[in-house]
Amino acid sequence: MAAVAGSPRALGRLCPALLFLSQFYVLAGGESTDNPPYVTKCPSNGLCSRLPADCVECRTNASCVYGKPVTFDCTVKPSVTCVDQDFKSQKNFVLNMTCRFCWQLPEADYECSASTSCVTVSCPRQRHAANCTVRDHVHCLGNRTFPKMLYCNWTGGYKWSTALALR
Ligand SMILES: *[C@@H]1O[C@H](CO)[C@@H](O)[C@H](O)[C@H]1NC(C)=O
Ligand SMILES: *[C@@H]1O[C@H](CO)[C@@H](O)[C@H](O)[C@H]1NC(C)=O
Ligand SMILES: *[C@@H]1O[C@H](CO)[C@@H](O)[C@H](O)[C@H]1NC(C)=O
Ligand SMILES: *[C@@H]1O[C@H](CO)[C@@H](O)[C@H](O)[C@H]1NC(C)=O
Ligand SMILES: *[C@@H]1O[C@H](CO)[C@@H](O)[C@H](O)[C@H]1NC(C)=O
Numbered sequence: 001m002a003a004v005a006g007s008p009r010a011l012g013r014l015c016p017a018l019l020f021l022s023q024f025y026v027l028a029g030g031e032s033t034d035n036p037p038y039v040t041k042c043p044s045n046g047l048c049s050r051l052p053a054d055c056v057e058c059r060t061n062a063s064c065v066y067g068k069p070v071t072f073d074c075t076v077k078p079s080v081t082c083v084d085q086d087f088k089s090q091k092n093f094v095l096n097m098t099c100r101f102c103w104q105l106p107e108a109d110y111e112c113s114a115s116t117s118c119v120t121v122s123c124p125r126q127r128h129a130a131n132c133t134v135r136d137h138v139h140c141l142g143n144r145t146f147p148k149m150l151y152c153n154w155t156g157g158y159k160w161s162t163a164l165a166l167r
Helices: 008-013 016-021 037-041 160-165
Strands: 056-058 069-076 092-098 110-112 127-134 145-151
Touching: none
Parallel strands: none
Antiparallel strands: 056 069, 069 092, 110 127, 127 145
């Protein structure tokens, strides 16, 4: 789980190009001309900036400073269509985003796997390993799936207050 540790300040010193590339699906050849696998995840004719990350490819911006807004020049993948604020169809668009890694997002922006190893009641509160995945429309740098230590819930199905009352 050491991968989640690290200083946000380190971001500026890392190579943004490499980091950004890993955000998006890299289609390494063999792409079907009929139905590329990502198409089912890409809603047609919505705002380009709201497309899931799998639907677009973006060029990196070297002036990415942690926590600061940054813009990326993006292109929609083949078979994907989207519009700008004036409902004009676009192939290329500018994406506004905050410069930060996926694992630095607020909790509301990702979903984590549930624990199978949590002890129902334990003090101090136990923690468990989980894999978290960023919600489709949220844009961020780095791996969209990342490990995280989460606190176990004290109660497994019944309320803590109920457990006390039953004693
Ligand atoms: C990089 O982002 C900055 C800040 O948003 C912007 O001013 C600049 O034009 C962007 N550069 C590129 C190449 O997109
Ligand atoms: C991106 O941000 C700039 C400056 O804050 C703004 O002018 C532009 O409309 C924004 N674009 C989108 C697609 O939100
Ligand atoms: C713990 O409970 C919260 C709220 O009831 C829930 O959202 C979360 O998924 C639970 N976590 C686990 C690991 O079960
Ligand atoms: C997280 O994902 C990795 C790779 O898919 C897997 O090996 C690992 O067991 C997963 N961990 C949890 C806690 O689900
Ligand atoms: C992203 O994380 C997953 C699970 O932790 C791992 O299997 C995968 O290799 C990582 N991808 C990249 C590009 O680092």
